[in-house]
Amino acid sequence: MLSIGELSKRTGVKIPTIRYYEQVGLIDAPERSEGNQRRYTKDGLNRLSFIRHSRDLGFSIEDIKGLLELSQYPEKPCQDAHGIAVQYLRNVQQRITKLRRLERELKHLSNCDADSLADCAVIETLADHGPCKTEH
Amino acid sequence: MLSIGELSKRTGVKIPTIRYYEQVGLIDAPERSEGNQRRYTKDGLNRLSFIRHSRDLGFSIEDIKGLLELSQYPEKPCQDAHGIAVQYLRNVQQRITKLRRLERELKHLSNCDADSLADCAVIETLADHGPCKTEH
DNA sequence: CTTGAACCTATAGCTACTAGAGGGATTATA
DNA sequence: TATAATCCCTCTAGTAGCTATAGGTTCAAG
Incomplete structure (x- = not known):
């Protein structure tokens, strides 16, 4: 389980940006600790890495939503x-x-x-x- | 004298964007017609073309302000x-x-x-x- | 158990536009 | 000259994709 700060360090995405991505539905709201702090899994890390890379390449958030949805149905044509x-x-x-x-x-x-x-x-x-x- | 619509057509800059540029001080407020409509000169056309081109190249509005200032003092030593x-x-x-x-x-x-x-x-x-x- | 870093929410601000409402001006044609 | 179509006006609010701030809570090391 990663805190938002650790996730930020590992992906290079700033903390407010991570929260923003959650807000706009690009990433799911993660589990929380007893004290209401975000705790991320390896899956969350992978997803955010994907997003980071896509953003670097200049894809819009809407584009990335599309790509992420696509990637969830691997039998679908590319x-x-x-x-x-x-x-x-x-x-x-x-x-x-x-x-x-x-x-x-x-x-x-x-x-x-x-x-x-x-x-x-x-x-x-x-x-x-x-x-x-x-x-x- | 060009109307804002003509200026827009000739430069490829949308009308609201031209007004926005005026608002943020990137272009000077032009003369107005009797009925308060903007009337642009050849100079205004050149300046906006310059801006359009620069924006296409990815310069920020602040960058462009710098370039424009530079270009206004042609006697300035290289x-x-x-x-x-x-x-x-x-x-x-x-x-x-x-x-x-x-x-x-x-x-x-x-x-x-x-x-x-x-x-x-x-x-x-x-x-x-x-x-x-x-x-x- | 304390202290300081890290975390929380909520709100506001940023750049560079873009869209809409509600109205006035200009121009081509009857 | 009248009128309709098209253009233009201001003002406000919305957009994407963050970033910053305020004011408060939680976590982890000593």
């Missing part, structure tokens, strides 16, 4: 879980592309030895006026 | 901006690293063609039981 992942992958790839472009421009700027920001590559890029016009 | 740029660069690079890791995992997940969830890579991966055990 098509649904697959769909959630594919949808998210597309989103992530777009973000990577944009960030790489910005990275290039920021590198330019941080090497900048010009006198002014007048032709600043970052500002240009963010304003979406096309690629950097001046070579720093 | 040296002053150097540190800020480097800071943003680091931030961006961290985000790229995280997203690449996420991309790899999601690609893995989305290749799952198992018949049932029992062997589904999504569930395995999210449960953090190590890398995918079966090659799809």
